Amino acid sequence: MANSPKQHGGNILAVANELGCPVAALLDMSSNLMPLPMVAGLRETIIERLDEIAYLPETESETLRDLFAARHRRKNDEVLVGNGTTDFIFAAPNLAGLTRAVIVDPTYNDYRLACDWAGLPVSGFPLAAADDFHLDLNRLAATLAGGELVFLCNPNNPSGTITPSADLHAMIAAHPETLFLVDESYLQFTREASLLDLAPLPNLLILTSYSKIYGIPGLRLGFLTGTPARLAAISARNKPWGVNRVAQVAGEFLVTHGDAHVEAVLQYTATHRPAFVAALAALPGIEVVNGVCNFILCRLTGAMRAGALRKAMLAHRIIIRDCANFTGLDDRYFRVSLKDPVGNRRCLDALTKILTPS
Numbered sequence: 001m002a003n004s005p006k007q008h009g010g011n012i013l014a015v016a017n018e019l020g021c022p023v024a025a026l027l028d029m030s031s032n033l034m035p036l037p038m039v040a041g042l043r044e045t046i047i048e049r050l051d052e053i054a055y056l057p058e059t060e061s062e063t064l065r066d067l068f069a070a071r072h073r074r075k076n077d078e079v080l081v082g083n084g085t086t087d088f089i090f091a092a093p094n095l096a097g098l099t100r101a102v103i104v105d106p107t108y109n110d111y112r113l114a115c116d117w118a119g120l121p122v123s124g125f126p127l128a129a130a131d132d133f134h135l136d137l138n139r140l141a142a143t144l145a146g147g148e149l150v151f152l153c154n155p156n157n158p159s160g161t162i163t164p165s166a167d168l169h170a171m172i173a174a175h176p177e178t179l180f181l182v183d184e185s186y187l188q189f190t191r192e193a194s195l196l197d198l199a200p201l202p203n204l205l206i207l208t209s210y211s212k213i214y215g216i217p218g219l220r221l222g223f224l225t226g227t228p229a230r231l232a233a234i235s236a237r238n239k240p241w242g243v244n245r246v247a248q249v250a251g252e253f254l255v256t257h258g259d260a261h262v263e264a265v266l267q268y269t270a271t272h273r274p275a276f277v278a279a280l281a282a283l284p285g286i287e288v289v290n291g292v293c294n295f296i297l298c299r300l301t302g303a304m305r306a307g308a309l310r311k312a313m314l315a316h317r318i319i320i321r322d323c324a325n326f327t328g329l330d331d332r333y334f335r336v337s338l339k340d341p342v343g344n345r346r347c348l349d350a351l352t353k354i355l356t357p358s
């Protein structure tokens with residue numbers, strides 16, 4: 001399924017099958033998951049409450065929803081819990097009254113796929129590689145006429161660049177006729193304030209994913225925050241029991257006990273990211289895009305293409321993300337993610353072997 005619109009990083013089970021090797025033999029630099037071991041206490045909580053899979057899950061994940069709402073000083077009807085934020089990415093383009101979507105490129109591919117499936121026309125808003133894909137909010141604002149759904153990923157996947165939340169908030173407040181969906185899946189990897197901590201706005205929807213920061217993409221758990229009316233419109237079309245009981249149990253634990261883990265991830269990233277990025281940038285034929293995230297977008301400057309590099313890395317049992325299928329990028333771009341020190345070293349050694357001219 002190379003370069004299909006549904007292709008993501010982190011498909012380690014599929015790669016293990018393809019290569020005929022155990023998952024444990026693979027180093028997955030393609031997924032943007034936090035690099036630390038499982039959150040302390042999560043395994044025990046799940047095991048302790050595993051018998052609850054004998055019940056139907058709460059229909060609206062009410063307990064978890066209310067905990068999340070209280071935590072972020074929102075009312076209970078201003079939050080929805082979903083089967084990953086993916087649930088809401090695919091729901092939002094179906095909201096009534098939208099004329100088109102605006103998608104900043106390059107960004108997370110599923111926004112465009114979701115709009116295509118909903119039949120919502122898309123206008124791309126390309127960012128410049130020369131400027132490290134920096135988002136100029138004034139330039140974006142000048143294209144808005146009202147009626148749009150604007151997808152903003154902050155920090156952005158795959159570039160890793162960030163827009164200050166206060167600037168975003170001011171721009172969203174100044175454009176009440178446009179609906180903004182801000183995806184904060186990677187915000188907790190930075191010390192930037194969340195839009196959840198700023199005043200609610202009627203034309204703002206915020207996505208919070210637990211997949212990456214808590215390393216639980218297999219559970220599927222995400223949140224949508226916005227106005228009660230818009231959330232009611234989305235939840236009216238939600239399938240019943242869309243969030244499974246184990247995910248609800250895990251979420252209740254993480255929303256109340258997850259802070260120490262997030263702080264540990266922040267400290268790990270601050271300690272290990274700079275040296276890893278510097279080592280990547282020092283490799284022959286690689287330029288690094290200047291971002292802030294746990295993942296790093298790289299550009300090949302020689303003859304090697306990202307698809308060939310991915311193949312060569314797989315021979316070392318290492319998965320990298322070939323970024324050629326991101327609108328706005330091409331076959332020179334690949335992405336790797338910060339892992340534990342042994343993994344980072346293994347990745348750098350393999351890249352060195354492949355990229356150093358013999």
Ligand SMILES: Cc1ncc(COP(=O)(O)O)c(C=O)c1O
Nearest residue numbers: 084085086108157185209211222
């Ligand atoms: C920017 C972004 N948003 C959303 C998602 C989907 O995450 P989930 O549905 O697991 O919350 C991803 C996953 O890679 C992502 O990178």
